Every structure is written in structure tokens, then in C-alpha cells.
Amino acid sequence: MSHIHIPDGVLPFWLWGAGWIAALALVALASRMSARADVRRKVPLLGVVAALMLVSMSSEIVPLAYHINLTVVAGVLLGPWLGIIAAFIVEVILAMIGHGGVTVIGLNTLMIGTETALGWALVRGLVRLLGRRRIRPAAFIATILTLATTTTLLVGLVSLAGGGAATTRETGALDPSTLRFENPFSRGVFSVNALRGEEKAPPRPEAYLSVRRFAAVVYTLGPIGWVMEALVTAGVLGYVARVRPTLVFAGALAEERHTEPGHHMEGRP
Amino acid sequence: MDIAAVDRSATLGGSPLHRASPVAKLIAFACLLAAVVVNANVLVVAGIAMMLAAAVVAWRLPGRPIAALAAYPAFFAAVFALASAPDVLVGVLVVAKAVTAALAAIVLVFTTPYPQVFAPLQRVVPGVVGDAMLMTYRSFFLLLEKFGHLLTAVRLRSGFSRRRPVRAARATTQALGGLLLYSFDLAERDYDVMRLRGYEGRLRARLPRSASRPRDAALVGAAVAMLALAVLWRLLWFALNPVSWLVPLLGFALLGVAALYRRRSPHAAR
Numbered sequence: 001m002s003h004i005h006i007p008d009g010v011l012p013f014w015l016w017g018a019g020w021i022a023a024l025a026l027v028a029l030a031s032r033m034s035a036r037a038d039v040r041r042k043v044p045l046l047g048v049v050a051a052l053m054l055v056s057m058s059s060e061i062v063p064l065a066y067h068i069n070l071t072v073v074a075g076v077l078l079g080p081w082l083g084i085i086a087a088f089i090v091e092v093i094l095a096m097i098g099h100g101g102v103t104v105i106g107l108n109t110l111m112i113g114t115e116t117a118l119g120w121a122l123v124r125g126l127v128r129l130l131g132r133r134r135i136r137p138a139a140f141i142a143t144i145l146t147l148a149t150t151t152t153l154l155v156g157l158v159s160l161a162g163g164g165a166a167t168t169r170e171t172g173a174l175d176p177s178t179l180r181f182e183n184p185f186s187r188g189v190f191s192v193n194a195l196r197g198e199e200k201a202p203p204r205p206e207a208y209l210s211v212r213r214f215a216a217v218v219y220t221l222g223p224i225g226w227v228m229e230a231l232v233t234a235g236v237l238g239y240v241a242r243v244r245p246t247l248v249f250a251g252a253l254a255e256e257r258h259t260e261p262g263h264h265m266e267g268r269p
Numbered sequence: 270m271d272i273a274a275v276d277r278s279a280t281l282g283g284s285p286l287h288r289a290s291p292v293a294k295l296i297a298f299a300c301l302l303a304a305v306v307v308n309a310n311v312l313v314v315a316g317i318a319m320m321l322a323a324a325v326v327a328w329r330l331p332g333r334p335i336a337a338l339a340a341y342p343a344f345f346a347a348v349f350a351l352a353s354a355p356d357v358l359v360g361v362l363v364v365a366k367a368v369t370a371a372l373a374a375i376v377l378v379f380t381t382p383y384p385q386v387f388a389p390l391q392r393v394v395p396g397v398v399g400d401a402m403l404m405t406y407r408s409f410f411l412l413l414e415k416f417g418h419l420l421t422a423v424r425l426r427s428g429f430s431r432r433r434p435v436r437a438a439r440a441t442t443q444a445l446g447g448l449l450l451y452s453f454d455l456a457e458r459d460y461d462v463m464r465l466r467g468y469e470g471r472l473r474a475r476l477p478r479s480a481s482r483p484r485d486a487a488l489v490g491a492a493v494a495m496l497a498l499a500v501l502w503r504l505l506w507f508a509l510n511p512v513s514w515l516v517p518l519l520g521f522a523l524l525g526v527a528a529l530y531r532r533r534s535p536h537a538a539r
Contacts, residue, residue, distance in 0.1 A: 009305050048459075236442055
């Protein structure tokens with residue numbers, strides 16, 4: 001339940017608009033911070049890690065309405081700043097294939113960016129505490145804590161939306177209490193009253209999102225997903241740490257400098 | 270779900286929508302998205318979805334993958350609606366909005382090659398973001414294919430045996446780990462190729478010129494008309510709601526006309 005599967009037009013404008021502004025500001029800051037090293041070398045790396053996240057996110061586990069995100073893996077491999085950029089790219093492409101709304105790209109970027117940054121920090125901290133040999137438990141614990149934090153953020157966002165006219169809708173077409181359509185000819189075939197201006201608009205009916213029910217569902221279904229994600233993250237990072245340890249413990253770029261000194265790439269010794 | 274169909278259709282398709290200017294398509298998409306965001310009447314949203322479906326039918330776009338991708342967000346939206354919607358109508362509206370917005374986005378990517386979709390965005394975001402966006406989309410399809418092969422290999426080694434779920438999970442995780450290592454090698458190769466081709470820190474995606482300005486104008490005009498309809502309904506909902514059924518009826522009629530057009534001119538859109 002890490003990123004928001006809320007369609008376009010459900011959250012209020014101020015909320016998703018603020019999300020877009022905050023996300024773009026964060027992405028600009030992340031680009032600036034990551035530009036300190038050779039940016040040209042980071043582009044393909046960023047591209048493949050973001051693509052890896054996309055591959056995992058586009059393979060859903062249908063009965064649970066869940067998919068693996070690999071956000072903590074991306075955070076460990078890319079670091080916090082590039083992780084935020086990867087989060088933005090992933091959300092843009094997911095929205096383009098209909099997986100997530102376009103208006104919530106900003107909020108989703110903040111959510112996934114938080115996961116990559118927090119996941120990176122927690123894995124680093126736990127590996128220092130437990131030692132490199134215990135990368136699997138470190139990754140497992142870090143993923144559970146990260147997903148629990150972002151799920152709580154998600155509930156907070158929905159509670160913010162639920163407090164306003166997030167789901168304002170008109171009931172004239174269909175009466176929700178009886179689920180019956182209003183007779184379209186009740187006022188005559190041409191009596192639309194749209195242009196007369198004599199009929200005063202009644203107060204717009206509003207419906208509020210049930211935050212308590214939403215929280216109950218995500219905190220019930222969420223932990224199943226957290227455990228699945230944590231197991232996969234622990235397995236993947238454990239496997240990579242065993243096969244190519246420097247990718248996990250020193251970062252991908254550091255590994256290249258140490259293991260392939262004769263390579264012809266620019267910026268290498 | 271065949272996501273690779275997106276790329277195939279965008280690059281190989283020849284419908285009138287494929288030939289329209291990417292800028293016109295992006296403007297039309299923005300208008301349709303705004304219509305979905307603004308409107309709160311489930312019948313009007315359903316009508317807009319039907320009109321989009323009519324375009325898919327008339328121009329012989331690949332219906333099955335488009336329908337599968339458009340239905341995908343319905344599942345997650347339904348979970349959200351069940352978890353939070355105060356009544357059935359709001360729940361249906363949430364799902365309808367998800368499907369309609371997704372359908373608009375999917376029609377765009379099925380008819381526009383990805384460099385052209387990202388080109389306008391590339392101009393406003395930092396260089397590293399724009400370039401990585403193009404690299405991500407390219408790598409996505411490569412990794413998707415590779416992941417499919419890895420899963421087949423795992424299956425052939427009986428990694429997905431139901432009797433041994435722990436072994437199956439371990440094999441799948443190792444496949445993901447293998448994919449990760451492959452992706453790093455891919456990044457290395459990509460970097461080398463880009464440097465050889467003179468990459469200097471900025472990939473430029475060009476936008477093609479319009480093939481037919483009247484056609485582009487008609488496309489944008491239709492999308493603006495839908496947005497106007499949605500805005501009108503939002504403003505005058507108390508007067509227009511009794512005739513909300515007209516919008517899906519119009520959509521249904523357009524769908525019928527599109528089906529007839531498709532039957533009478535089987536090769537017109539190819």
C-alpha cells in the first residue's frame with residue numbers, strides 16, 4: 001500500500017496541486033544534489049533501476065491487490081537523491097499506462113521518494129549495527145518499518161482529503177439512497193432550465209471519504225504486503241550482496257572504480 | 270497483460286490518431302483528463318469513456334490490450350472505493366473516473382511513440398530527469414522481456430511447484446536478483462553506446478510536424494467540447510442532471526456508428 005491507487009478527480013485540487021509543487025521542487029533539488037558527480041554516467045543506471053521498479057510494479061498479485069515495489073532496493077542501489085528522481089520517473093510512466101492517476105503523480109512521488117530515502121537510511125543504519133553478514137534481516141526490518149511509515153502517511157493524506165469536498169457529486173442522475181434513476185422527463189422533455197437563470201441552485205451534496213474504514217482496510221491488508229515486499233527485498237539484496245557485494249555495500253559507481261580500473265570510461269582512474 | 274503491445278502499436282500503427290501531431294494529442298489528453306477531474310456525474314464520466322471507446326473501435330486500435338490496461342486501475346480503484354467511499358454511487362464514480370482517465374492515457378501512448386510523449390516534459394524538467402525518463406522507458410521493455418525469460422527458466426527447473434512454495438519463492442527472488450545484475454550490465458552497455466554516439470549529457474527528442482492541421486484542430490476541438498460539457502455539467506448540475514442519461518446515450522450512439530464505420534471500411538484505418 002505504498003503508493004496511492006487513487007484515481008484522478010477524487011482528491012481535492014489543493015492537495016494534489018501541492019503534491020505536484022512539492023514533488024517538482026524535490027526533484028529539482030535531487031537533480032542538483034546528484035549533479036555533483038558525473039551525471040552522464042548516472043542516466044543509464046537510473047534508467048535501469050527505475051525500469052526494474054516498473055517491471056515489479058506492473059506485475060500485480062491480483063487476490064491481494066498488491067504488487068512488489070522494490071523501492072527499498074532502489075534506495076540502497078541509487079541512494080536517496082537519485083532514488084527520488086527514480087520515483088518521479090516511475091510514477092510518470094505508470095500514469096501513462098493507466099496505473100495511477102496523472103494528478104496524483106506528485107503525491108505518489110513524495111510517497112515513493114520517502115520509501116527510497118527512508119529504506120536507504122534504515123538499511124545503511126541496520127547494516128552498520130548488525131554487520132554485513134546480516135544484510136537479509138537488516139533489509140527485512142528496514143522494509144517493514146519503511147512501509148509501515150508510508151502507509152501511515154497514506155492514511156494521513158486520505159484524512160486530509162476526506163475533510164474537504166473530495167468526492168463532491170450530484171445526485172440528480174441517480175438517487176444513492178434508492179439507487180433509482182430520476183425520471184428524465186419529469187420536468188418535460190425540453191425543460192432543462194439551464195439558461196433561464198430563475199432556478200436557484202440547491203446546496204451541492206457532498207460526500208466524505210470514510211477515513212476510519214480506509215485506515216482499517218490498509219492496516220489489515222497492508223501488513224501482508226509489507227511482509228511480502230520485505231521477504232522479496234531481503235532475498236534480492238541478500239542474493240546481490242552474495243554475488244556482487246559492492247553493489248549493495250559501496251554503491252554501483254564505487255564498484256566500477258574498484259573492480260574495473262582498466263575500463264575506458266571517462267572520469268575513471 | 271501485454272505491455273509490450275504499447276510500444277508495438279505506437280511505433281507501427283497507422284491510424285488517423287497515429288498521424289495526428291503529438292502536441293495536439295497531448296492537448297486533447299489534458300482536456301479529457303480535466304473533464305474527468307472536473308465532472309462528478311457518473312453518467313457523464315461513463316459517456317466520455319464510451320466516446321473514447323468509439324475512437325478505439327473506429328480507428329482499429331488494438332482493443333484487447335487497451336481494454337486490459339484500462340481495466341487494471343479499476344481493480345485498485347474498487348479496493349479504494351470499498352475502503353473509503355460513503356455510498357455506492359461515489360464508489361462507482363471513483364471506479365468510472367479511474368477507468369476513463371486511464372483509457373485516455375492509454376489511447377495516447379498506444380498512438381504516440383514514447384520519445385514524442387516525453388519530449389514536452391523533457392523541456393521543463395532537469396536534464397538528468399528527462400534523459401533518465403527516456404532510458405527508463407526503453408529499459409522497461411527490455412527488462413520485461415528478460416524477466417519473462419527468467420521466469421520461464423525458473424518454471425522449467427520446477428521452481429514454481431505448488432508443493433514447495435518456499436523453493437518457488439526462493440527461485441523467484443533469485444530471478445529478480447539475476448534481473449538486477451542483468452540490469453546493471455545493461456546500464457554499463459548503454460552508457461558505452463551513448464558515449465560512442467557522442468552523448469554529452471542531454472538526449473534530444475524531436476517532435477514531428479503536423480501532417481494535417483485540420484485533423485489536429487478537429488481532435489483538439491472534440492476534446493475541448495468534452496471538457497466544456499463536463500464544466501457545464503459541474504456548473505449547472507441542478508438543471509442538467511435530469512438529462513444526464515443523454516451523455517451515455519450519445520456515447521453509445523457514437524460507439525454504434527464507429528462499429529458500423531469499422532465494418533464498412535475494414536482497411537480504412539490501417
